[in-house]
Amino acid sequence: MTLLITGGAGFIGSAVVRLAVSRGMRVVNLDALTYAACLDNVAEAAKSPLYSFEQADICDRAALDKIFEKHKPTAVMHLAAESHVDRSIDGPGAFMETNVMGTFHLLEAARAHWTTQGKPDDFRFHHVSTDEVFGSLGATGQFTETTPYDPRSPYSASKASSDHLVRAWAETYGLPVVMTNCSNNYGPYHFPEKLVPVIILNALAGKDLPIYGDGSNVRDWLYVEDHADALLTVLDKGELNRSYNIGGENERTNLQLVETLCAILDEKRPKNEGSYADQITYVTDRPGHDARYAIDPNRIRNELGWRPSVTVEEGLERTVEWYLNNAAWYEALQNRDGVGERLGKG
Template identity: 80%
Template sequence: MKLLVTGGAGFIGSAVVRLAVTRGHEVVNLDALTYAACLENVAPVADSSLYSFEKADIRDRPALDRIFAAHKPDAVMHLAAESHVDRSIDGPAAFIETNVTGTFNMLEAARSYWESAGRPETFRFHHISTDEVFGTLGATGQFTEETPYAPNSPYSASKAASDHLVRAWHETYGLPVVLTNCSNNYGPYHFPEKLIPVVILNALAGKPLPIYGDGSNVRDWLYVEDHADALLLVLEKGALGRSYNIGGENERSNLELVQTLCDILDEKRPREDGKAYAAQITFVRDRPGHDARYAIDPERIRTELGWRPSVTVEEGLARTVQWYLDNEDWWRPLLNRDGVGKRLGA
C-alpha cells in the first residue's frame, strides 16, 4: 500500500512513517517543516526505497494536487496540524488556517484525486484527531465515540472543526474516510515544548519542573509507537465513516506523572548533589481553560479491531527517559527554536 502521510516529520506522524516503512508500505511524507517538525525523526527509514519526502504546506492546494497526481497514493493519513494548546492561546489564527482550512484543502484534493481515479473502493482518508475535542470530564466517566463535542481551547476547537469537515465529506460526497481520536501521546522524538520532554530536559539542566495549577489535571497517556500501530490498523480494517477512540488506559495526574519521571531520573541519572529531582518541582499559574480530566473508553477499537495498548505507562516512561538520555544530539539543537523554554499561553 502507498500511503500519503501529512505531518510525517512531526512527533506522531514520524512514528507512523517509521512503522509503515518497516512493515513494507510505501510512504510519501508531506510536511511543511514548521517549527516542531524535524526530518531527523524519520532518519531510521529515510534511506529506504519505500520512503519519499515532499516539502509542502497543506494550506497550498495546488501543491497538494501536484503531489496526489505524482504519487497516486492508495490512502491518506492526515496528521499535519498545529497541536500545542499553549501556542493556540497566544496565536489562534495559525490553528484555524492549518487545522481547519488545511484539512479542507486535503479533503478537496483527496476527493478530486479519488474521483478522477474512478472512486476506487479501496481508497481511504484517515483523519487523526484528539480527545480534546470532547472537552473535559469530572472525576468519573470516559469519552466514547458518541460523546458530544465541547472543545475548550482554540486548538481543540480547530480540531473539532476538522473532524466535522471529514464527516461531512463522507456523508455528502461519499469520500471513504475513517477517523480516530487519541489520548495524550508520549515517547521518543517528542518536541521539547510538551510536558514530558520539558520535565526531563529541565531536570537534567537543574531548572524548575513547572506544573500548572496544583497538578491535579488528569490525562490518559498513550505511548506513541502503540498509537502508530493502532492508526495503521484502523486504516486497514476500520469501518468506513466510523470513528475510533484510541486510549492508553493509563490515567495519571500531572503531578503523579512528573513524580514518576523524577523517580526514573533518580535511578538512571542521579543528581550530583544527591538530592531527588522532585525537589525541582514548581507549581505555576494555570493556563486559561485548562481541562480537568481526559479519559478514553477504548471499547470500540478493542472489540471491533482487537487492539489494545502494549506498553504500560511505567514501561513507556522509562523507555522515554532513556531515549532522551541517549539522544542529546537530537534534542539539544531544538532548544533554540522559537518559543521553546518559554511560558506560553499564560
Template identity: 75%
Template sequence: MKILVTGGAGFIGSAVVRLAVARGHKVVNLDALTYAGCLENLASVADDPLYSFEHADIRDRAALDRILAVHQPDAVMHLAAESHVDRSIDGPGDFIETNITGTYNMLEAARSYWVAQGKREGFRFHHISTDEVYGSLGPEGMFTEDTPYDPRSPYSASKASSDHLVRAWHETYGLPVVLTNCSNNYGPFHFPEKLVPVVILNALAGKPIPVYGEGLNVRDWLYVEDHADALLLVLEKGAMGRYNIGGENEARNIDLVKTICGILDQKRPKETPYANQITFVQDRAGHDLRYAIDPSRIRDELGWRPSVTVEEGLERTVQWYLDNEDWWRALQNRDGVGQRLGTKG
C-alpha cells in the same frame, strides 16, 4: 499499500512513517517543516526505497493536487496540524489556518483525486484527531465515539472543526473516511514543548520543573509507538466512521511528573532528588480537568489494546532522551522552546 502521510516529520507522524516503512508500505511524507517538524525523526528510513519526502504545506492546494497526481496513493493519513494548546492561546490564527483551512484543502484535493481515479474502491482518508474535542470530564466517566463535542481551547476547537469537515465530506460527497481521536501521546522524538519532554529536560538542566495549578489534571497517556500501531490497523482493517484510541493509563500530572523524576533519580542520580525542582505555576487558561477514553470499539472490533504501560513507557522515554542528547540539543533554539507559552488568555 502506498500511503500519503501529512505531517510525517512531526512527533506522531514520524512514528507512523517509521512503522509503516518497517511493515513494507510505501510512504510519501508531506510536511511543511514548521517549527516542530524534524527530518531527523526519520533518519532511520531516509534512505529506504519505500520512503519519499515532499516539502509542501497543506494550505497550498496546488501542491496537494500535484503530489496526489504524481504519487497516486492508496490512502491518506492526515496528521499535519498545529497541536500545542498553549500556542493556540497565544496565537489562534495559525490553528485556524492549518487545522481548519488545511484540512479543507486536504479533503478537496483527496476528493478530486478519488473522483479522477474512478472513486477507486479501497481508498481511505484517515483523519487523526484528539480527545480534546470532547471537552472536560469530571472525576467519573469516559469519552466514547458518541460523546458530544465540547471543545474549550482554540486548539481543540480547530480540531473539532476539522473533524466535522471530514464527517461532512463523507456524508455529502461519499468520500471514504475514518476518524480516530487519541489520548495524550508521549515517547521518543517528542518535541520539547509538551509536558513529558519539558519535565525531562528541565530536570537534567537543573531548572524548575513547571506544573500547572496543583497538578491535579488527569490525562490518559498513550505511548506513541502503540498509537502508530493502532492508526495503521484502523487504516487497514477499520470500518468507516470513528475510533477512539486510548492508552488505558490515567494519571494526574503531578504523579506523572514525580514518576519521571524517580526514573531520573535512578538513571542519572545527583545529590538531591529531581522532585525538589518541581515548581507549581499559574494554571493554563481554560485547563480541562480530566480526559479519559473508552477504547471498547477498537478493542472489540479490531482486537487492539495498548502494549506499553505508562511506567514502562516513561522509562523507555527517559532513556531515549538520555541517549539522544544531540537530537534535543539541536532544537533548543527553535521558537518557543524553554519558554512559558499560553499566558495571553
C-alpha cells in the same frame, strides 16, 4: 499500498512513517517543516526506497494536486496540525488556518484524486484527531465515540472543526473516511515544548519542573509507538465512515506523571544530592485548562482487537532512556521559537 502521511516529520507522524516503512509500506511524507518538524525523526526510514518526501503546506492546493498526481496514493493519513494548546492561546490564527482550512484543502485534493481514479472502493482518508474535542470530564466517566463535542481551547476547537469537515465530506461526497481521536501521546522524538520532554530536559539542566495549578489535571497517557500501531490497524481494518477512540488505558494526574519521571531519572542518572522531585514547582494554571480526559477503548478493542502494549511506567522509562541517549537530537531543537518559554498565559 501507497500511504500519503501529512505531518510525517512531526512527533506522531514520524512514528507512523517509521512503523509503516518497517512493515513494507510505500510511504510519502508530506510536511511543511514548520517549527515542530524535524527530518531527523525519519532519518532511518528515509534510507529505504519505500520512502519519499514532499515539502508542502496543506493549505497550498496547487502543491497538493501535484503531489497526488505524482504519487497516486491509495490512502491518506492526515496528521498535519498545529497542536500545542499553549501556542493556540497566544496565536489562534495559525491553528484556524492549518487545522481548519488545511484540512479543507486536503479533503478537496483527496476527493479530486479519488474521483479521477474512478472512486476505488479501497481508497481511505484517515483523519487523526484528539480527545480534547470532547471537552472536560469530572471525576468519573470516559469519552466514547458518541460523546458530544465540547472544545474549550482554540486548539481543540480547530480540531473539532476539522473533524466535522471530514464527516461532512463523507456524507456529502461519499469520500471513504475513517477517523480516530487519541489521548495524550508521549515517547521518543517528542518536540521539547510538551510536558514530558519539558520535565526530562529541565530536570537534567537543573531547572524548575513547572506544573500547572495544583497538578491534579488527569490525562490518559498513550505511548506514541502504540498509537502508530493503532493508526495502521484502523487504516487496515477500520469500518468505513466510523470513528475509533484510541487510549493508553493509563490515567495519571500531571503531578503523578512528573513524580514518576523524577523517580526514573533518580535511578538512571542520579543527582549528586537529593531527588529531581526537589525541582518541582507550581505555576499559574493555563486559561481554560480541562480537568480530566479519559478514553473508553471498547470499540477499538472489541472490533479491531487492538489495545496498548505498555503501561505508562514502562513507556516513560523507555522515553527517559531515549532522551538520555539522544542529546544531540534535542539540543538542535532548543533554539527554536518558543522552546523553553512559558506560553499560553492568556
